Amino acid sequence: MRLHRWLAVAAMVAAGALPAMAGVAIFSKANLSDLSTAVDPTDGAWGVASATVAEGRTIVVLNVKGLDAEQTGRTLGAHVHIGPCVAGAGAAALGHYNSLAGGISPDTEVWLDFTITAGGTGHAQAVVPFEIDSGTARSIVIHRDPTAAVTGVAGPRLACIPLEF
Numbered sequence: 495m496r497l498h499r500w501l502a503v504a505a506m507v508a509a510g511a512l513p514a515m516a517g518v519a520i521f522s523k524a525n526l527s528d529l530s531t532a533v534d535p536t537d538g539a540w541g542v543a544s545a546t547v548a549e550g551r552t553i554v555v556l557n558v559k560g561l562d563a564e565q566t567g568r569t570l571g572a573h574v575h576i577g578p579c580v581a582g583a584g585a586a587a588l589g590h591y592n593s594l595a596g597g598i599s600p601d602t603e604v605w606l607d608f609t610i611t612a613g614g615t616g617h618a619q620a621v622v623p624f625e626i627d628s629g630t631a632r633s634i635v636i637h638r639d640p641t642a643a644v645t646g647v648a649g650p651r652l653a654c655i656p657l658e659f
Contacts, residue, residue, distance in 0.1 A: 517548020518628070526558070526636070526653035529584035535562035535570070535610060536636055536653035543634050543657045547625045556606045556618045556634055556655075563614040571637035571648025572618060574604035574657070578632045584651035591631040591659075593624040598646040605641050606634060607648070631659040 525540045539560035546553045556572060577588030594602040601623060608616035634655050637648035 572606040579654035
């Protein structure tokens with residue numbers, strides 16, 4: 495499955511959909527850490543996340559499987575956070591990674607909202623105009639709601655996948 499995803503990314507680069515980059519690449523495959531005590535669409539799900547950092551940009555790809563297919567069509571917010579995943583302790587993930595203090599937008603943060611498919615999957619990709627420095631971000635947090643365009647807020651934290659920059 496991993497090879498299939500990397501081949502798909504390589505095809506997107508070749509087609510010009512993603513820029514070709516040589517730089518730091520990171521990868522994570524894990525069961526999602528449950529951050530919520532309530533039943534939600536991420537319970538029991540797992541994910542694969544990757545990032546490439548180079549040439550003044552960061553590309554982040556998130557794929558989630560095992561989502562509640564009864565929630566098909568529902569959009570969940572997701573963002574790169576500076577803290578780690580700690581099951582049952584959503585606050586441990588701290589805040590969103592932000593490349594510019596005071597500016598909140600998809601150009602200063604990594605927003606990875608996705609819509610749950612009938613197969614119980616979700617996919618998101620972001621290409622941002624900044625490099626995330628090593629040691630400054632540690633996770634991707636999935637939130638209950640889509641990201642609000644003006645504030646970057648996406649509701650309570652449901653789940654988390656580690657992605658150590």
